[in-house]
Amino acid sequence: MPSTTAISVRNVSKKFRLFASPKERLMEALHPFRKQYHREFWALRDVSFEVGRGETVGILGRNGSGKSTLLQIICSVMRATQGEAHVNGRISALLELGAGFNPEFTGRDNVILNGAIMGFSRKEMLRKLSEIEAFADIGEFFDQPVKTYSSGMFVRVAFAAAIHVDPDILVVDEALAVGDARFQRKCLLQIEKIRTSGAAVIFVSHSLETITSLCSRAIILENGIILADGEPKIVAEQYLAILFSESKGEPNLDITNERVVGSSANQGIQINQLRDEQFCDVDPSAWAGSLSERFGYNRHEVRTTNGCAMILDYLVAGNGCDDISGVWSGNAIAILVKVHFSADVNQPIIGFELKTDKGVTIAGSNTFLAKTQLQPAARGDTKIYRIEFNTPLNEGDYFVDLGVAEYDGSPGGYVLDVRRSMMHLMIRRKQEKPFFNGIVDIGFRFTEVDC
Structure with a gap:
């Protein structure tokens, strides 16, 4: 893999076996002639792309399109059925809520444990703790068991831990959706800071505004395949066309959307x-x-x-x-x-x-x-x-x-x-037009008055 490439995904497919009931799972496991009771479900089909260093890639897709499965394969949490995914550098991931944290441990203990998993010594993590605690900003709950946390408090601690281990690759899977607006803004600024330092970022979100403002590139996953890969605003428009399309199955963007x-x-x-x-x-x-x-x-x-x-x-x-x-x-x-x-x-x-x-x-x-x-x-x-x-x-x-x-x-x-x-x-909005806050442009005019 070239040194400028942080993530390489080549022809990745993932198959799950679905059973109608636990009984059929047991029957298949014990059947003397290995009769199949399951049906195959392909969550990913022949997915290929690369992410360069310093690149922020947003992944869009409806629920069940394969986004989380793809990220788990990239993070080595799950193995691909076919193909391979390689990462070049230290990867830090914020996947599904609760992943990697022991509910009986305090927030402080979980942060130290997370650092140990990432290869940091206890001494190194203790030096980073004050910074992580300040970023999480949950007060005295930092020393309470994680099982007592709200979803928002958990995300604060998990995100703070993920970004303060100097990652070469940061993976975030929709977790910020449960945070309040102020914390989301702080996280997005931190993600931008990580990107400018040369790290690669993969970001999954249903917020088109976040994808178009934060990412340098966007990908659409639909039914486990990549439908679009390119400039975020153009890809966001294609994603909206998919969301509001009446047609079932895979939309034909080449026919319905002519640019x-x-x-x-x-x-x-x-x-x-x-x-x-x-x-x-x-x-x-x-x-x-x-x-x-x-x-x-x-x-x-x-x-x-x-x-x-x-x-x-x-x-x-x-x-x-x-x-x-x-x-x-x-x-x-x-x-x-x-x-x-x-x-x-x-x-x-x-x-x-x-x-x-x-x-x-x-x-x-x-x-x-x-x-x-x-x-x-x-x-x-x-x-x-x-x-x-x-x-x-x-x-x-x-x-x-x-x-x-x-x-x-x-x-x-x-x-x-x-x-x-x-x-x-x-x-x-055309690039040459001035920005304004709110919904309606009421025709702002600013002049300096000579006294």
Whole structure:
């Protein structure tokens, strides 16, 4: 292995044997003709990649995609069924909660034990203890048995112990998710410090913000295989496309996500050029499957409908393109909504609401509030409505509710079909644009006044 390579994973596969019950496990073990009662489950399939010194690699993937299994093989906690993983240097790992700590020992004793496992003498660990205790910052609980700790306290001690043993390779598996925001921030700063010292870092997290800000590279694991490996922001977009895709099994990113490389205005925004021409087709035979193939469609949406009208499809237009998954902050955007009416609606109302990924409403309106009167809709009609708005928003992930109602004298009308969090929208910031805190850019201007 070259000296510049910290981790080398070559064609690693991991197979588990799954039994329907403990009884079948025993029957297979005792069967005179070695009859198989188990079924095979491949947690990893032919995984290969390298991590260089000073590189921070983030690993993304849904639960059960093989992330923890991969890290355990890298850390030699588990053996691969096929292939091999090599590390070049001292590795320090923060894997599943509780791993490597004796619950009967105090935090102090566990830190010393962890150091001994890493090859440090008791004398060396005692010199580091004050630093570790200060970083963990759990007060008198440092000298209490670990079994009395909360999950947050445990992570504080475990992370402090992991980073203060001068690792050449640091592996962190989602453990920081249970820490408070202040401690997470302190940990991320420490990880960056370790990286700049020349150590390699592998970081597993479900936080796309953390992956894109901390890592120099990102990998997507799905069903035990690597789907993407590259620049964090691009990989994060592909991961979101997987999360909100209706399709089961392995998504075909080459078909559903086409990246426009010839136009700098659209670079970094996903565009689907396969279904634009079908959106205006009102033939019922063309409706099937169109919505599930839209970028950003959230299959976990919450829907309320009475069947008198149905939102069939949507199309997001912006940056001069159709069917996009995101826009640059500050750009105008339009959402086209296709609605089919199963009953006569004299005064239809179309509305939408824009929310953060935490569910906080940013803005919402409808045609009644906007004093826009729509034409009556007859039973059997299929109509397309256009909603336009600006996006002076901070970079991040947002969700859109879409709804159709009938005017009944109230501002919201009588609900016919509401699809909450139906659409996921990504807002990205161009590098030349100034930063700001919060959600909405209110147009800050700073000047010095001469007295």
